[in-house]
Amino acid sequence: xxxxxxSQPEMSVQEAETVTxxxxxxxSESDYYLFWYKQPPSRQMIxxxxxxxxxxxxxxxxxxxxxxxxxxxxxxxxxxxxxxxDAAMYFCAHSTGGGADGLTFxxxxxxxxxx
Amino acid sequence: DSGVTQTPKHLITATGQRVTLxxxxxxxxxxxxxxxxxxxxxxxxxxxYYNGEERAKGNxxxxxxxxxxxxxxxxxxxxxxxxxxxxxxxCASSVRPSPxxxxxxxxxxxxxx
Numbered sequence: 001x002x003x004x005x006x007s008q009p010e011m012s013v014q015e016a017e018t019v020t021x022x023x024x025x026x027x028s029e030s031d032y033y034l035f036w037y038k039q040p041p042s043r044q045m046i047x048x049x050x051x052x053x054x055x056x057x058x059x060x061x062x063x064x065x066x067x068x069x070x071x072x073x074x075x076x077x078x079x080x081x082x083x084x085x086d087a088a089m090y091f092c093a094h095s096t097g098g099g100a101d102g103l104t105f106x107x108x109x110x111x112x113x114x115x
Numbered sequence: 116d117s118g119v120t121q122t123p124k125h126l127i128t129a130t131g132q133r134v135t136l137x138x139x140x141x142x143x144x145x146x147x148x149x150x151x152x153x154x155x156x157x158x159x160x161x162x163x164y165y166n167g168e169e170r171a172k173g174n175x176x177x178x179x180x181x182x183x184x185x186x187x188x189x190x191x192x193x194x195x196x197x198x199x200x201x202x203x204x205x206c207a208s209s210v211r212p213s214p215x216x217x218x219x220x221x222x223x224x225x226x227x228x
Contacts, residue, residue, distance in 0.1 A: 033214040043203060045219035046117075052214075091158065095214040101171040102148050102160025103207075103217060 002027045004094050006106035013082045014114045020067075021077045021109045023092030033095045034068065034075045035103070040088040048090070051075065079111075087113045118142065119220035121206050127226045133194040136223045138206030140187055146170070146209045147189040148217060149181055153202040164189055165212050193225070201227045 003026045013019035025034065036048040051059045051068050058066050063080045079086055089110050093103040118141035128134055140147050149161040151174075160173035164183035175181075178196075183189045193200060203224050207217040 031214065033216070035216070037219075042221075043224075044117075044221055045205060045207075047216065047218065050216055095217070101213055102150065102163055102173050103158075104160070105158040107157050 002029075002094055002104045004092050004104050004106040006090075006092055006109050008109045009107070010110040010112065012112040012114060013079075015082055015084060017082055018078060018080045019082055019111065021079075021090050021092075021111070023075045023077070023106055025073050025075060025092070025094045025104075027073070027094060034066075035093040035095065036064070036066070036077045037091045037093060037105075038086075038088045039091065039108070040085075045091075049077065082113050084113050084115060087111060117218040117220065119144075119206060119208050119218055121204075121220035121223050123223060124221065125224045125226075127228065128196060129228055130196055130198060132196050132227075133192065134196065134225065136191040136193070136204055136206075136225075138189045138191070138208075138220060140189070140206075140208030141218055144208035144210050144218075145187065146212050146215070147183055147187070148207040148209075149175075149189070149191050150205040150207065150219075151202045152205060152222075153199075156202075158205075161191070163212070170212055196227045198227050201225055 034051045038046045067076045089108045092106040120139045146165045161175040163171040181191045203222045206220045209215040
C-alpha cells in the first residue's frame, strides 16, 4: 500500500522568508506523480506544483519549488518570499501510474505566516 | 477556479436519509474522482470513473455508490446516513486515468444531524 508522511503538523515562518515543508512517501511503482496541494480556509483544494517521477529536474512554479529525491522517496516543498496569502494547509499527494486509483494524501502541514 | 463544479455547496440532513452529490468535470476531462475529507480520517479516495465506467475503488462504504453519465458528469449517492458521514466531499477530474493531474471542485459540505 502507498503511504505519504508529512512529519510537520504545523510550521511557522516570517513574511518574506523561506520555508520548507517535508514529505516522504512509499511506493513500489516506478511510474508515478507527486503533488503539493494547498487548502486555504475556504477549503478549496488548489494545485501548487507537480513532479513526474521520471523527470530528474525538480519542478518550479514561481516562488514554489520542490526537492525530489527519488531514491530516498522524499519530496519537499520550498516556498520562497513567503506571503500572507500562503497561509494554508499543505497536502503532499502521490498518484501511481499503470493502475487507476486516486491520490494518496499525507495528513497535511498547517503553514502560518507571521507578519 | 479549477473548472470543476459541485452542487450543492452545503447539505444538512438527518440520520438514515439518502443524498446525492453532483459533479461536473472540467471540459475535456474524462476521469472523475470522489474524495472524502473528515477530521479523523483526513483526505480519502472513494471511487474513480473514467469515460462512464468505474475504474477504481478506494475506501468507499457499501452504503455509498456513484456513477458517471454519458455527458461525463458524476453523482455520488450516500444512503442510510450516519453521524460519522458528516464531511467535506470533493470531486476531482483529470484528462487521463492515473497518473495525471487532478483538479478539485469546491466541495460539498455534508452535515448529518
